[in-house]
Amino acid sequence: MEELSGRREFVGTITKAVGASLLMPALGGIQNVQASQQSYTVGQIMDMILKTIPNAPFPKTVDTLKSGNASQKVTGIVSTMFATVDVIEKTIASGANFIIAHEPTFYNHLDETDWLKSDDVFRYKQDLLTKHNIALWRFHDYIHSHRPDGVQAGVLAALGWTNYASADNAHVLTLPATPLSQLVTHAKSKLGIKMVRVVGDPAQSCQRILLMPGASGGRSQISAIEKEKPDVIFCGEASEWETPEYVRDARQQGKKLSLVILGHIMSEAAGMEWTVSWLKPQLPGLNIAYIPSGNAFTYL
Numbered sequence: 001m002e003e004l005s006g007r008r009e010f011v012g013t014i015t016k017a018v019g020a021s022l023l024m025p026a027l028g029g030i031q032n033v034q035a036s037q038q039s040y041t042v043g044q045i046m047d048m049i050l051k052t053i054p055n056a057p058f059p060k061t062v063d064t065l066k067s068g069n070a071s072q073k074v075t076g077i078v079s080t081m082f083a084t085v086d087v088i089e090k091t092i093a094s095g096a097n098f099i100i101a102h103e104p105t106f107y108n109h110l111d112e113t114d115w116l117k118s119d120d121v122f123r124y125k126q127d128l129l130t131k132h133n134i135a136l137w138r139f140h141d142y143i144h145s146h147r148p149d150g151v152q153a154g155v156l157a158a159l160g161w162t163n164y165a166s167a168d169n170a171h172v173l174t175l176p177a178t179p180l181s182q183l184v185t186h187a188k189s190k191l192g193i194k195m196v197r198v199v200g201d202p203a204q205s206c207q208r209i210l211l212m213p214g215a216s217g218g219r220s221q222i223s224a225i226e227k228e229k230p231d232v233i234f235c236g237e238a239s240e241w242e243t244p245e246y247v248r249d250a251r252q253q254g255k256k257l258s259l260v261i262l263g264h265i266m267s268e269a270a271g272m273e274w275t276v277s278w279l280k281p282q283l284p285g286l287n288i289a290y291i292p293s294g295n296a297f298t299y300l
Helices: 002-018 042-050 085-094 120-131 141-145 150-159 180-191 218-228 243-252 264-282
Strands: 065-067 077-080 098-101 135-138 172-179 197-199 205-212 232-235 258-261 288-290
Touching (some): 085 098, 172 180, 180 205, 197 243, 205 218, 232 243, 243 258
Parallel strands (some): 077 098
Antiparallel strands (some): 172 205
């Protein structure tokens, strides 16, 4: 995991150095090396990935191609959380033509587009992908089904908490006793989060942590709290009438339990950086890089 952490720091350094630039060094020079590198199609890469996933391909999954086709040759891969217009434009400028995104592209979980046919925002994004022949594949169900879960592995590595995770359940961590406020500061710094929401006492000493990135849902979160008895749960997001209210009631009953809501995007982004370091050894000679989609929100 030290090697993974080092790769993550390297990718992060590249990303920060580029800033608003449309071209990343990790993808630069594709045209110069393409003749000497092995050629892959989108379908071949997808098949290679699926061979590493238990029980794949799944009969029902959201992990389908949203644009492009399986037969097209790949000039480079971009991994990201969301295929935003900004990410697509940076991919085009870099010379890559295959985006692997964790979350939906067209504003709903199934990427259904019939209801958006006359929408200008949707059409602009779809036309951009089509015009530049960008293949876009969602990598959600499969990365979570990888062993280890790629998102969980990436987040643990980014936080520097890999060695604290239970061998039986990577969502359960045992850390040296630490005030909640220090854990929050650490998570914000390591995951690039500007602001979190907390239910609990910043001075509370926490040792047993339940780490659930993304949006697993209130029932899943509450069931895990009941089973694992953590001091604090760090999650990506939660409906306000579900886990936050459960934690508030638990605290009013005298239980030592806190909740930290990191935000969905930034709680899982490290998993898509992990994807880059995981794919590179399997696709030698192909340029693969992470482009952050970032957080859509500002805080006033």
